[in-house]
Amino acid sequence: MYRVVAPVLFATGALLHGCGGGETTAAPPSPTPPTPAPVPKPDIWVEVFDAAKLEGVISENATFEVVGTKEQFTFTEGPVWVSGSWIFSDIPASIQYQFKGGSVTEFRNPSNKSVGNALLSDGKLLTCEIEGRSVVMVDVSTKERTVIADLYNESNLTSPNDIVISKKGVVYFTDPSYGTDPGGGHGFPSDQSFNNVFRLDKSGSEYAKELVSVEQNLVMPNGIVFNPDETKLYISDTGAKENKIWVYDVNSDGTLKNKVLFAHVADGAPDGIRVDTGGRLWSSTGKGVNIYASDKTLIAKIHVPEFATNLAFGGSDGKDLMITAVSSVWIVKTNATAPELAGDVIASV
Numbered sequence: 001m002y003r004v005v006a007p008v009l010f011a012t013g014a015l016l017h018g019c020g021g022g023e024t025t026a027a028p029p030s031p032t033p034p035t036p037a038p039v040p041k042p043d044i045w046v047e048v049f050d051a052a053k054l055e056g057v058i059s060e061n062a063t064f065e066v067v068g069t070k071e072q073f074t075f076t077e078g079p080v081w082v083s084g085s086w087i088f089s090d091i092p093a094s095i096q097y098q099f100k101g102g103s104v105t106e107f108r109n110p111s112n113k114s115v116g117n118a119l120l121s122d123g124k125l126l127t128c129e130i131e132g133r134s135v136v137m138v139d140v141s142t143k144e145r146t147v148i149a150d151l152y153n154e155s156n157l158t159s160p161n162d163i164v165i166s167k168k169g170v171v172y173f174t175d176p177s178y179g180t181d182p183g184g185g186h187g188f189p190s191d192q193s194f195n196n197v198f199r200l201d202k203s204g205s206e207y208a209k210e211l212v213s214v215e216q217n218l219v220m221p222n223g224i225v226f227n228p229d230e231t232k233l234y235i236s237d238t239g240a241k242e243n244k245i246w247v248y249d250v251n252s253d254g255t256l257k258n259k260v261l262f263a264h265v266a267d268g269a270p271d272g273i274r275v276d277t278g279g280r281l282w283s284s285t286g287k288g289v290n291i292y293a294s295d296k297t298l299i300a301k302i303h304v305p306e307f308a309t310n311l312a313f314g315g316s317d318g319k320d321l322m323i324t325a326v327s328s329v330w331i332v333k334t335n336a337t338a339p340e341l342a343g344d345v346i347a348s349v
Contacts, residue, residue: 081314
């Protein structure tokens with residue numbers, strides 16, 4: 001980026017000689033041009049770092065809309081596109097909301113302080129519940145709730161946070177200790193020795209009874225998403241001084257290997273993460289949404305007026321990006337979409 005420096009006018013102090021009497025006069029001072037008023041930034045704007053790699057992905061002047069009204073909510077999270085409508089959570093209020101046809105209505109109240117969501121191919125929703133300390137399956141039509149994971153080694157989970165589903169129906173979810181905070185969580189101490197990333201296998205229509213821990217070495221495992229062909233799994237770590245996104249190779253048996261640093265977010269915390277069909281990774285960072293090429297290049301940032309917590313693709317064409325941002329929720333128009341919305345993956349949000 002270049003910094004444009006306004007020209008500075010210097011008064012020379014030279015003497016001008018008059019025509020008569022040998023009188024001299026000083027040159028009049030040059031007028032100082034008025035300082036232009038700064039142009040206010042829109043609520044949401046796109047900062048471009050690599051125009052070539054961003055081409056065709058999102059416009060610098062992307063349009064946006066606010067969901068409901070600004071500052072309507074308390075702390076929003078977990079957006080997901082479900083059968084023609086958006087669902088997202090307000091954690092402290094313990095309510096899941098539905099946004100459809102321009103209106104915000106309650107979807108599930110109470111929601112047990114729900115966070116991340118993933119949509120199954122049969123239209124049911126998998127939801128991480130902080131207060132319930134569990135992963136549950138919710139029938140979108142009836143709101144019937146069924147617990148599918150709440151224990152590991154016969155002890156309570158800590159506070160399931162975000163979740164993703166493979167093409168084979170295998171579930172991966174993160175379980176950091178944010179829920180131990182009595183304000184935004186359940187307030188109970190953790191029963192687990194580590195903040196885990198878990199795998200829940202599926203056989204036919206039935207989920208396994210036991211969880212498998214696939215990662216125990218992250219401080220605060222948070223967002224989680226596959227690359228388009230599911231050979232790699234990205235996990236964000238929002239632990240103190242971490243703020244990193246890691247990428248792993250996924251073995252055929254569902255285990256992870258070859259942990260590699262994908263990005264270190266220097267000006268925020270990588271929370272929710274999504275991948276588009278071009279393999280680009282989109283990460284909420286508090287300060288906004290970072291867009292990375294698959295080669296780890298930071299190509300753009302979407303600036304939002306509040307702390308960005310999570311994001312998801314959806315809308316009638318799959319190209320809308322919902323950004324949950326504490327007390328407000330925004331929808332930004334992009335030219336990208338997620339693999340599952342393009343028909344390449346059964347479900348992974």
